[in-house]
Amino acid sequence: MDKGVDAIPDEIAELQSDAFHVGFVPNTGSYRKLLPLLQSVxxxxxxxxxxxxxxxxxxxxxxRLGDAAEARPRDIVCCRARQSRRNALGGLRPYKKWPYVNRELRDKRLLPIGVGGVAYRRGFFPDLSIFDGCNELAFCKDDLFLKFCTHAHIESVTRIANGESLFSIIETGETLFSLNKRSYPRFGKPDGLLAGLVRTKRSASVLRSLGLLTTENDKTNQVLADHFGFNPYQ
Incomplete structure (x- = not known):
């Protein structure tokens, strides 16, 4: 988790007006950009x-996000989303096998990705006690946690057309995104022959397809499914 800032920088504070308010909240991890606002409206x-x-x-x-949200007021609207995939046995494939959606698509099973921006309605979170223990359940994995929180209260998820053209990620080395996607064997740390296979891109792809190689996001999705008692990707 980043250290955040101790106070609102002067150059940001100077931008405040009747139409633009800057609020300062405690650094409680990735949920700090949403939870305080949900508590205030x-x-x-x-x-x-x-x-x-x-x-x-x-x-x-x-x-673009606002227009799409007005057109579909019961949908979560986003610029970037992943689409879950199933293996030959009907189970969910590992997170790294979930492709980014590259077109406009409306599907309740989509996973909105926060980096592109996501539009929610306050009504999608009727009971804020659902956030109790969020950092213990899904530390720095708010995309996954919010998927479970909102699933029962929305009609669908809309990935808008040309969403990827609306933002550019600033490259800063290793990020939370890259850490959450890092692969690990399902049973313990890589060792010996398995470690060699993990380092080989093609072999790692096969291991993922077999469900033997997972990421931090896969582990968190399972924790959340056990906690909430359902799977929103079904």
Whole structure:
């Protein structure tokens, strides 16, 4: 988790106006960009858009998300999403085998990815006690946690057209995104022959397909499925 800042920087504070407010919240991890705002508004139709601070957004980004959210008020709307995939036995394939959606698509099983920006309604979170223990269940994996939180309260998920063209990620070396995607054998740390296979891209792909190689996101998805008692990707 990044260290955050101790106070609002002067250059940001100077931007405040009747139409633009900057709030300071404690550094409670990745949920700090959404939970304090959910606690401060109550109208079910209030639109809330989250974004990351290491991304440059197109000047039309917010308009595009807002327009799509107005067109489908019961949907979560996003610029980037992953689509879950199943193996030959009907089980979920590992997270790294879930492709990014490259077109406009509406499907309740999509996983919205926060880096591109995601539009929610306050009403998608009717009971905020659902966030109790969120850091213990899904530390720095808010995309996965929010998927489970909202699934029962939405109609679908919409990935807007040309969403990837609306933002650019600032490259800063190893990121939370790369750490959560790092692969591990399902049973313990890589050792001996298995470690060699993990280091080989083609072999690692085969191991993932067999369900023998998983990521931190796969582990967290299972923890959340056990906690909530359902799987939103079914």
């Amino acid at each position: 109550s109208a079910p139709d209030d639109l809330i858009v989250i974004a990351d601070d290491d991304v440059i957004y197109n000047r039309n980004w917010l308009d």
